[in-house]
Amino acid sequence: MLRIHFTAEDLLDIRFADGPAPLVELELAVAMLQRHDAQRAFTRHRRSRAASAATARSLAPLTQLVPPTGTGPFFLDPLSSDLEDGLELVRSAGNGFVRSELDRICRNGLPVTPLMRSLAGEDRQAWHHLEFSMRTAHAALVESDWTQLCSGFAADLAWRGHVQREHGLRGMLAGLYPGSRWDGSTLEIAVDRQLEVRLEGGGVLLLPSAQWSGEPLCGPLPDGSLLLLYPALTPLACLAEDAPAPGADPDEPLAALLGRTRSAVLRLALIEPTTGQLAQQLGISAATASEHARALRRAGLLATVRTGRSVRHSCTQLGHRLLTASRPLTAVPAVR
Known part of the structure; x- marks a missing residue:
């Protein structure tokens, strides 16, 4: 567990880096x-x-x-x-x-x-x-x-701003990595190593990386603040997709935020498909569909419920709001 102890002064000095380093x-x-x-x-x-x-x-x-x-x-x-x-x-x-x-x-x-x-x-x-x-x-x-890394960085900042408007600063920080939570003024990040970090008013600089898939990393900066690096919402592998996924518009803002395939998965979730139906509609493997659904679930956009031998995926309230904000909802392919 990585435990970061915040003071009131630190919570007033949470900021994002200007871009990838x-x-x-x-x-x-x-x-x-x-x-x-x-x-x-x-x-x-x-x-x-x-x-x-x-x-x-x-x-x-x-x-x-x-x-x-x-x-x-x-x-x-x-x-x-x-x-x-x-x-x-x-x-x-x-x-x-x-x-x-x-x-x-x-x-x-x-x-x-x-x-x-x-x-x-x-x-x-x-x-x-x-x-x-x-x-x-x-x-x-x-x-x-570099272009994709910058796009992933910008997309993550846009998403974190949306989460902060919906859930506040504490909710945004707890949402940086799956399984994280607050214990009073201490942010507990679910990692394998044991580390205690006590901030002393220097604040925190947040740095998302589209290529990093490991646990959040942290370290001191020369100005006395803490650098907290974490995996961006949309990984570089998705940003580097060459062909649009069926049902996804490459020009829509949601595709820029989530990647084309995950954008299509979220839209299809409006009709609560199974993993197999997602895979069939998007022309991807069931394992890939499951991975995309898991990433959206970790971001709080998707809910998954088991029904018999299959699982069905549906949009959360936050997912619905993101879809509505991106553009007026359009027809979704029927699931067979």
Whole structure:
């Protein structure tokens, strides 16, 4: 359980980042390549890019520093809106900070490598090699998806604003990750690790990532606030869909928010289909339909009820309001 203890001052200083951070997204991309919970098609897409000799060489030092959990050293992923500014912050990291962060990731299970020793020893060649690796990996894994990452970020902010209007700030924060809840002024986020974070008036900066599928991550920022990174509502795999799903209009706002397939799932939920009927109507597998329904359910848009051997999906009140706000409701295909 991740328990974040808020003061009244902290609750008055909850804000979102201005946009995705290039080096944060790079670290997450490196972690995602090592994870097993990424959507298969998206993982194959990323791994095909990483298969080139140059990219593979660039990833080798980064995978020594970034585990699948995404909890790499803080000096590697400064919060910046520009790649060059971010790399300058990496180059200017103090040696004491670098050493303490390398100690931390090794205590958490990463093996000590010659690269780590060289970085800690301020070896100039090692730092040049690290920067070259970061540039090459960024070009292969982040730059090509940057438009979708920005779209996912903007869509998540729009959705969180809608949730906050409906359920207030506490409801919005509890909805960032499934299973989260408030205990007084403490936000409890349902993760596997045990961590207590006590805020002292610095506030919280929220950063959604469309490519991250792991547990929320947090860490201190130089201004004294806490960075809380969490998976965006619509994953990059959905934003990168090439073909529109049947029944979905690629120009509608709802498709931009949820992705075309999930937009179609939500509209079909108006007639309370089963998982099999969703799959049949949208031309997708039952497993994929179930995954989309689960994501919408976690966002509070869908309710699922078992009836005999099947389950039926219906819109929640929030789902209905989102559909109404996006555009006037249109006819929905009949389910057979």
